[in-house]
Amino acid sequence: MAKVLLVLYPDPLTGYPPAYARDSIPVLHGYPDGQTLPTPSSIDFTPGHLIGCVSGELGLRTFLEAAGHQLVVTSDKEGPDSVFDRELPDADVVISQPFWPAYLTADRIAKAPRLKLAITAGIGSDHVDLDAAIQRGITVAEETYSNSISVAEHTVMQILALVRNFVASHRWVEQGGWNIADCAQRAYDLEGMDVGIIAAGRIGLAVLRRLAPFSVNLHYTKTHRLDRAVERELNLTYHPDTASLARNVDVVSIHAPLHPQTYRLFDAAMLASMRRGAYIVNTARAEIVDRDAIVAALTDGHLAGYAGDVWYPQPPPTDHPWRSMPHNAMTPHVSGTTLSAQARYGAGTREILEAWLSGKPIRQEYLIVDGGHLAGVGATSYTVDGTTSPGSGH
Ligand code: NDP
Numbered sequence: 413m414a415k416v417l418l419v420l421y422p423d424p425l426t427g428y429p430p431a432y433a434r435d436s437i438p439v440l441h442g443y444p445d446g447q448t449l450p451t452p453s454s455i456d457f458t459p460g461h462l463i464g465c466v467s468g469e470l471g472l473r474t475f476l477e478a479a480g481h482q483l484v485v486t487s488d489k490e491g492p493d494s495v496f497d498r499e500l501p502d503a504d505v506v507i508s509q510p511f512w513p514a515y516l517t518a519d520r521i522a523k524a525p526r527l528k529l530a531i532t533a534g535i536g537s538d539h540v541d542l543d544a545a546i547q548r549g550i551t552v553a554e555e556t557y558s559n560s561i562s563v564a565e566h567t568v569m570q571i572l573a574l575v576r577n578f579v580a581s582h583r584w585v586e587q588g589g590w591n592i593a594d595c596a597q598r599a600y601d602l603e604g605m606d607v608g609i610i611a612a613g614r615i616g617l618a619v620l621r622r623l624a625p626f627s628v629n630l631h632y633t634k635t636h637r638l639d640r641a642v643e644r645e646l647n648l649t650y651h652p653d654t655a656s657l658a659r660n661v662d663v664v665s666i667h668a669p670l671h672p673q674t675y676r677l678f679d680a681a682m683l684a685s686m687r688r689g690a691y692i693v694n695t696a697r698a699e700i701v702d703r704d705a706i707v708a709a710l711t712d713g714h715l716a717g718y719a720g721d722v723w724y725p726q727p728p729p730t731d732h733p734w735r736s737m738p739h740n741a742m743t744p745h746v747s748g749t750t751l752s753a754q755a756r757y758g759a760g761t762r763e764i765l766e767a768w769l770s771g772k773p774i775r776q777e778y779l780i781v782d783g784g785h786l787a788g789v790g791a792t793s794y795t796v797d798g799t800t801s802p803g804s805g806h
Pocket of ligand 1: 534535536537559560563610611612613614615616633636637667668670673674695697721722745746747748749792793794
């Protein structure tokens with residue numbers, strides 16, 4: 413029988429369950445590229461309910477306990493006395509979410525001799541030390557596509573929020589003002605701007621498709637170039653690397669996984685190469701940019717705005733400079749955990765568990781590491797070089 417250790421974000425301050433704003437979520441029939449939605453044998457939660465927090469338990473307790481397995485759920489993940497560290501040594505499976513990541517460092521993996529499977533409930537497994545997982549033969553899996561469209565929608569919202577100066581304008585309303593000039597002095601139309609996507613994978617391509625009707629000039633870069641038919645359909649300008657794209661656009665949106673090639677890709681030199689007044693939206697991973705270089709570029713006016721939902725570490729300290737830097741439209745890491753997304757990654761997590769617990773293969777498209785090497789989606793999206801360790805200060 414397996415011990416499953418599940419780390420989730422805390423319940424709402426207003427209590428659990430919440431009063432839901434809507435009674436249901438739309439029923440989808442597949443992902444845009446034809447990949448099928450998760451196919452667990454059944455689910456024990458109501459789609460549209462909050463299952464991503466501790467009391468929601470990702471809807472896994474009934475299923476796991478009925479099969480004789482042990483489930484431990486906690487949000488307490490920091491420091492050697494945390495519930496996570498205390499429960500880890502005899503855990504067979506760890507499940508964690510990027511929104512509230514249980515950083516599975518090499519040190520922690522060394523203290524978990526039984527650990528065989530690390531599941532990311534969502535997408536993005538950089539909080540797991542992939543080198544250490546490879547060396548130990550631990551399988552790492554995530555629910556590819558489960559929240560890609562969720563993030564793409566959030567990205568479009570944040571691009572518009574920056575360019576149109578939404579946050580400051582909304583603040584004037586809340587303060588009882590009607591300060592049109594104060595709002596308008598930094599407000600522009602997106603129409604006609606050059607917008608560039610770093611890594612046009614599932615999310616990046618979905619952002620391109622959503623932005624095409626805005627009559628913008630779309631640019632992208634990606635390890636392997638998109639089909640020419642897609643380039644023609646969306647009128648895309650391809651750039652062979654990030655540097656070429658960054659200096660030719662007004663808006664950059666980042667969608668690469670965090671791995672050694674993308675770590676601090678946007679450093680002070682890359683930012684200086686961008687047009688004055690450019691905007692950056694980063695819903696990928698915070699460490700793809702240099703935290704302090706972003707603050708400096710906003711403060712001296714080289715960047716006109718920065719938005720995103722990814723931070724390092726997570727949760728960030730109350731004095732993290734991105735909470736108070738000028739012209740930001742930051743949110744907590746929430747884009748990929750809408751109630752709509754939770755239903756998909758909750759079902760996907762159960763699908764992975766059902767497969768693994770019964771000795772059946774996990775879908776290729778869900779695999780990041782398997783059998784001692786990068787596998788599935790992980791083999792095309794990630795690199796490992798033994799130097800990047802989550803939580804190591806990178
Ligand atoms: P995909 O695997 O579909 O896309 C990633 C793309 O990145 C691939 O197309 C890959 O190119 C490209 N890529 C990788 N390295 C580079 C590089 N060095 N330069 C240029 N392109 C590169 O992943 P998703 O679109 O689903 O997700 C992307 C990332 O978004 C995740 O890894 C995660 O970190 C983040 N994310 C954030 C969420 C949130 O809530 N904010 C939720 C979900 C994901 P190629 O295909 O050519 O190999």
